[in-house]
Amino acid sequence: MKLVIEPVRSKRRSVIEITSDIYPKLAQILEDNYHSRKVLLIIDQTVFAIYDKEISQPFAESSLQQTFFKIPGGEATKSVDYLLKGYKKLIENNFSRDDLIIAIGGGTVGDLAGYLASTYQRGISYIQVPTTLLAQIDSSVGGKTAINYQNKKNVIGSIYHPDQVLIDLKFLETLTNRDFNSGLGELIKYALLDNNFYHLLNKSCAEIIKRNDFNQQLLSEVIYQALRIKNNYVRFDQDDFGKRRMLNLGHTLGHALESYTDFKDYRHGEGVIIGIVFAAYISLKENRLSSTKFDEILSLIKKFNFDFNLPKKLDVSKIIELMKSDKKVRSGKINFILLKDIGEPFVTDQLTEEKISDYLEDLKCLKLV
């Protein structure tokens, strides 16, 4: 399955392909488009340990000069430290603007590699090979790249599209359940942004969460639909000032929870799910979402077995401070994406800090499971 993302105001376009034969495909792309160039392979160490032989194969047969940069997956990798190590590799190996970076890993490796690619010599080409569910349905496309700094999530970043995104479902077989579920968090977000996708996910969740016997066809369709929805939001608003902001559903609280725990306690998708429940709860309390729809949303999330209760000890004032320092803040106001209905998100900056704080206190006491 192939999807071409052409953001309206950008010269760069991404070709996204879901394939079951990634290595010959990659070899072909390298030979056709990047013949005799240098390639920096930024690869998740865990992924390399599992897929070492297969991954090395297309490069062994190509005319490219390769340099490996193996890094750990996880939030700590999205750091100035690893960014500087990346520049060092590029400079020491004399990379120039017509060379190439390939990111093979989850969203953290992809975000770091994308930012490195966008800033080295004002931008060199890169290819994403996402190996987690979250990266396959979300982070590898749309061009957002970022690192964290001073405990602030994605505070340094750019919008820079990869030339190609190659998605192979085989990588998902070796993900831990926790990392697979984290991807489901973002998948549920897409379901709440698109009514048709909501019905598809609702109908097929039992099949999707079966880990030992993937339904490849269904999962390909689900990934394709998620990317199609993302594309619809990104295409006309790649700079993230309008429609694209709806993709931040669940992220105002999600990012704050990640920062609150020094990126240690929550996977990205786990924070997003709690954030989605909070956004739905605010929507209900502000009389924008009916109680029937609120229950429907909770029931979908429950089907995926998420724990979405807030910790009782959560310091709400600290969470508010973190939300205020998030890059989604405009004119000093905290922004939330709320829901009028499934498939009808909207943005608001009209909630006072007192209200947000009260709703967070409510959610701490409510046992929703």
Ligand SMILES: NC(=O)c1ccc[n+]([C@@H]2O[C@H](COP(=O)([O-])OP(=O)(O)OC[C@H]3O[C@@H](n4cnc5c(N)ncnc54)[C@H](O)[C@@H]3O)[C@@H](O)[C@H]2O)c1
């Ligand atoms: N750029 C964007 O538009 C965008 C969108 C959503 C999320 N994100 C970012 O994505 C990041 C989260 O990405 P993630 O969930 O992929 O986390 P991750 O990159 O940390 O990967 C999760 C874990 O899975 C391991 N792993 C990766 N592939 C594997 C495989 N095939 N088999 C076994 N283990 C594997 C990694 O080593 C890591 O331990 C966050 O930093 C988030 O901010 C970015």
